[in-house]
Amino acid sequence: DTAVSQTPKYLVTQMGNDKSIKCEQNLGHDTMYWYKQDSKKFLKIMFSYNNKELIINETVPNRFSPKSPDKAHLNLHINSLELGDSAVYFCASSLAYEQYFGPGTRLTVT
Amino acid sequence: LAKTTQPISMDSYEGQEVNITCSHNNIATNDYITWYQQFPSQGPRFIIQGYKTKVTNEVASLFIPADRKSSTLSLPRVSLSDTAVYYCLVDYSGAGSYQLTFGKGTKLSVIP
Numbered sequence: 529d530t531a532v533s534q535t536p537k538y539l540v541t542q543m544g545n546d547k548s549i550k551c552e553q554n555l556g557h558d559t560m561y562w563y564k565q566d567s568k569k570f571l572k573i574m575f576s577y578n579n580k581e582l583i584i585n586e587t588v589p590n591r592f593s594p595k596s597p598d599k600a601h602l603n604l605h606i607n608s609l610e611l612g613d614s615a616v617y618f619c620a621s622s623l624a625y626e627q628y629f630g631p632g633t634r635l636t637v638t
Numbered sequence: 639l640a641k642t643t644q645p646i647s648m649d650s651y652e653g654q655e656v657n658i659t660c661s662h663n664n665i666a667t668n669d670y671i672t673w674y675q676q677f678p679s680q681g682p683r684f685i686i687q688g689y690k691t692k693v694t695n696e697v698a699s700l701f702i703p704a705d706r707k708s709s710t711l712s713l714p715r716v717s718l719s720d721t722a723v724y725y726c727l728v729d730y731s732g733a734g735s736y737q738l739t740f741g742k743g744t745k746l747s748v749i750p
Contacts, residue, residue, distance in 0.1 A: 629681030
């Protein structure tokens with residue numbers, strides 16, 4: 529009965545590869561988010577998605593793209609992975625202001 | 639550029655009240671302030687949210703002065719299990735823009 533789930537929990541891959549992280553929420557929320565948390569624990573929003581409206585943080589490289597097959601899912605696709613993409617990626621969802629976070633996906637690019 | 643600033647770390651003894659202040663000078667009329675707690679290897683967890691004056695729930699209080707340029711999270715009688723990183727989040731909606739900006743987090747260490 530996990531509210532926000534992410535897969536995989538750990539992802540190790542080589543530079544240049546393309547990978548995806550999946551996120552699912554069973555809370556019936558309208559808005560979903562992707563965050564990046566770097567090694568210094570700084571949390572930065574990457575995207576938010578609400579009723580097919582995508583709001584992008586303009587500092588996010590276009591190698592990153594969110595894809596929402598339905599309201600309960602927001603997957604993150606990353607092309608041509610770079611060393612600097614290594615981080616923990618969190619998915620979250622909300623109905624109003626309170627966000628529910630997933631457990632995170634630790635991405636390591638070698 | 640919207641900015642949310644908070645102290646990097648704080649120490650406290652068990653049983654004491656802890657106050658963590660966040661500065662958000664560019665906050666706009668419709669922006670809310672939210673605080674999250676994060677334990678190692680977990681996602682952040684909602685603690686409290688407020689707009690003005692004071693909000694209290696079962697775990698914390700949030701004090702927001704009239705100018706709303708800062709906010710203070712108050713944790714009463716902390717225990718060892720309150721050791722975590724606490725993040726202030728402001729939604730700088732502004733005039734048609736949308737920026738969710740977390741502070742860099744305050745690492746609270748509770749000492750026995």
